[in-house]
Amino acid sequence: xxxxxxxxxxxxxxxxxxxxxxxxxxxxxxxxxxxxxxxxxxxxxxxxxxxxxxxxxxxxxxxxxxxxxxxxxxxxxxxxxxxxxxxxxxxxxxxxxxxxxxxxxxxxxxxxxxxxxxxxxxxxxxxxxxxxxxxxxxxxxxxxxxxxxxxxxxxxxxxxxxxxxxxxxxxxxxxxxxxxxxxxxxxxxxxxxxxxxxxxxxxxxxxxxxxxxxxxxxxxxxxxxxxxxxxxxxxxxxxxxxxxxxxxxxxxxxxxxxxxxxxxxxxxxxxxxxxxxxxxxxxxxxxxxxxxxxxxxxxxxxxxxxxxxxxxxxxxxxxxxxxxxxxxxxxxxxxxxxxxxxxxxxxxxxxxxxxxxxxxxxxxxxxxxxxxxxxxxxxxxxxxxxxxxxxxxxxxxxxxxxxxxxxxxxxxxxxxxxxxxxxxxxxxxxxxxxxxxxxxxxxxxxxxxxxxxxxxxxxxxxxxxxxxxxxxxxxxxxxxxxxxxxxxxxxxx
Amino acid sequence: xxxxxxxxxxxxxxxxxxxxxxxxxxxxxxxxxxxxxxxxxxxxxxxxxxxxxxxxxxxxxxxxxxxxxxxxxxxxxxxxxxxxxxxxxxxxxxxxxxxxxxxxxxxxxxxxxxxxxxxxxxxxxxxxxxxxxxxxxxxxxxxxxxxxxxx
Numbered sequence: 001x002x003x004x005x006x007x008x009x010x011x012x013x014x015x016x017x018x019x020x021x022x023x024x025x026x027x028x029x030x031x032x033x034x035x036x037x038x039x040x041x042x043x044x045x046x047x048x049x050x051x052x053x054x055x056x057x058x059x060x061x062x063x064x065x066x067x068x069x070x071x072x073x074x075x076x077x078x079x080x081x082x083x084x085x086x087x088x089x090x091x092x093x094x095x096x097x098x099x100x101x102x103x104x105x106x107x108x109x110x111x112x113x114x115x116x117x118x119x120x121x122x123x124x125x126x127x128x129x130x131x132x133x134x135x136x137x138x139x140x141x142x143x144x145x146x147x148x149x150x151x152x153x154x155x156x157x158x159x160x161x162x163x164x165x166x167x168x169x170x171x172x173x174x175x176x177x178x179x180x181x182x183x184x185x186x187x188x189x190x191x192x193x194x195x196x197x198x199x200x201x202x203x204x205x206x207x208x209x210x211x212x213x214x215x216x217x218x219x220x221x222x223x224x225x226x227x228x229x230x231x232x233x234x235x236x237x238x239x240x241x242x243x244x245x246x247x248x249x250x251x252x253x254x255x256x257x258x259x260x261x262x263x264x265x266x267x268x269x270x271x272x273x274x275x276x277x278x279x280x281x282x283x284x285x286x287x288x289x290x291x292x293x294x295x296x297x298x299x300x301x302x303x304x305x306x307x308x309x310x311x312x313x314x315x316x317x318x319x320x321x322x323x324x325x326x327x328x329x330x331x332x333x334x335x336x337x338x339x340x341x342x343x344x345x346x347x348x349x350x351x352x353x354x355x356x357x358x359x360x361x362x363x364x365x366x367x368x369x370x371x372x373x374x375x376x377x378x379x380x381x382x383x384x385x386x387x388x389x390x391x392x393x394x395x396x397x398x399x400x401x402x403x404x405x406x407x408x409x410x411x412x413x414x415x416x417x418x419x420x421x422x423x424x425x426x427x428x429x430x431x432x433x434x435x436x437x438x439x440x441x442x443x444x445x446x447x448x449x450x451x452x453x454x455x456x457x458x459x460x461x462x463x464x465x466x467x468x469x470x471x472x473x474x475x476x477x478x479x480x481x482x483x484x485x486x487x488x489x490x491x492x493x
Numbered sequence: 494x495x496x497x498x499x500x501x502x503x504x505x506x507x508x509x510x511x512x513x514x515x516x517x518x519x520x521x522x523x524x525x526x527x528x529x530x531x532x533x534x535x536x537x538x539x540x541x542x543x544x545x546x547x548x549x550x551x552x553x554x555x556x557x558x559x560x561x562x563x564x565x566x567x568x569x570x571x572x573x574x575x576x577x578x579x580x581x582x583x584x585x586x587x588x589x590x591x592x593x594x595x596x597x598x599x600x601x602x603x604x605x606x607x608x609x610x611x612x613x614x615x616x617x618x619x620x621x622x623x624x625x626x627x628x629x630x631x632x633x634x635x636x637x638x639x640x641x642x643x644x
Contacts, residue, residue, distance in 0.1 A: 367638075369634055369635070369636050369637045452553045459634045
């Protein structure tokens with residue numbers, strides 16, 4: 001079973017993984033692998049973007065674990081998402097108690113300033129001078145608890161500890177012959193810009209101490225480098241100034257040009273900044289709304305996995321992304337009709353229909369055959385699977401201000417700029433949900449997507465099963481019905 | 494066999510026909526005729542609900558309350574069938590034999606006819622429930638109405 005390891009570095013890494021998780025939930029296919037292991041690397045323990053993504057990944061993992069039999073390709077939640085620690089069972093390794101059952105790398109004890117981390121006071125005087133040359137006093141004295149605040153020179157020192165960690169050791173021990181690695185980071189911040197080249201260099205190091213070096217040296221490795229795509233509001237008290245984003249990007253690109261010889265595919269994505277985000281240095285307050293560029297970033301993972309290993313190995317590929325139409329409000333029509341539109345359009349529409357049905361139409365059909373077959377009316381309120389699903393889809397029972405749902409993700413994409421507005425989000429009428437692709441009632445087409453039309457198909461598809469099999473049957477039937485409905489009725493895909 | 498089945502059914506619920514001079518017409522004509530008609534009405538209503546409305550065409554008429562409406566309609570039809578068929582058969586019998594009923598007998602006859610109508614209403618309900626369970630597996634959208642069992 002091939003595995004894709006994704007290192008999501010910094011806040012951007014977390015946000016792109018969030019978008020990727022939504023695509024995988026919608027059944028977008030990740031080829032050449034059955035499982036994704038996201039490893040989020042961010043020293044900012046309380047970072048809002050990270051916490052939200054981890055919560056989302058945990059919820060996805062819990063949902064996916066209860067789907068028996070596993071969903072087939074194209075069905076909702078088809079791809080398995082696992083933690084690094086849980087790989088022990090499949091990679092034949094012994095469980096390492098130091099590797100925690102979580103999606104994030106454990107930066108324990110990162111509450112000291114860089115000065116203490118380097119043991120500055122104990123350094124020889126020559127080294128002190130070198131440190132003073134490389135780091136300004138502010139960078140040296142600020143605690144590392146909220147990351148590197150846009151300073152890659154700090155990140156590149158601290159992140160070196162990664163290579164000696166039990167997590168990386170465990171990752172290398174379990175690495176298989178068909179596995180791949182993908183890095184996601186931004187180029188204009190601190191953690192991502194520093195962490196990605198460092199990790200790549202160490203994983204590919206033929207003289208390093210990692211197990212299975214031969215596999216790591218030949219495995220396809222790709223990366224997404226997110227160029228600036230937003231501005232931050234000006235704040236004199238903050239260490240982060242978005243006016244430096246372009247300068248930092250240029251400097252980092254110049255470094256990447258010379259120092260990434262071992263990377264097989266490098267994806268660049270960025271956009272003209274169209275909206276200013278709140279200036280937060282880190283912590284729980286750093287919770288940026290989902291952005292269209294992050295969704296495009298997630299597509300790079302799909303594209304990387306689509307390529308055969310033989311094409312990637314021992315070669316270098318560079319990619320950028322272009323919209324078919326430079327729309328400020330992006331719909332499915334804005335995408336290339338031969339690439340992104342067929343990849344995203346039907347899958348996201350199916351998942352949006354699924355969400356719409358459960359939010360608006362299930363209450364009126366909770367005594368229909370499909371619902372009674374799995375005792376859904378009762379299970380909807382009581383079983384953990386359906387409570388998790390409701391939270392995943394539309395923020396049921398989410399703590400205030402901490403939405404993780406598909407619906408809130410779409411809402412944020414809609415409200416951010418550039419706007420991604422494929423759907424009318426609060427519309428219950430299936431005929432009107434997809435923007436620009438409404439189902440029109442005509443003389444020869446009186447059969448639009450009514451509640452009865454969908455319900456009848458669900459009644460046929462969803463079989464009577466035991467309570468334990470209900471989640472799998474539920475997801476399978478809804479995936480198939482929504483696929484039929486979208487294929488048969490929604491124009492333009 | 495049908496005659497004895499329906500006679501036994503109605504007499505078990507209602508007692509012997511009254512006035513007694515009309516017992517033969519009830520046993521030979523009214524009980525089996527009304528019983529059979531009621532059965533086919535109930536079967537027809539069950540097929541209409543389960544097969545026509547919830548298989549042949551797509552409607553939103555699949556819920557337990559919709560089934561209850563069909564049950565009510567079947568009960569009303571059962572009552573109409575019982576009253577009309579019984580009254581017509583009694584009238585024809587009296588006309589054929591030239592028998593004239595006394596005032597007290599007319600009152601007894603009407604009471605029995607009302608009782609028969611009420612009984613057949615219950616029989617129609619019973620038949621509809623039985624037919625529902627017999628044909629619900631043929632349905633797509635109502636095969637768990639009014640209850641999931643036995644599907």
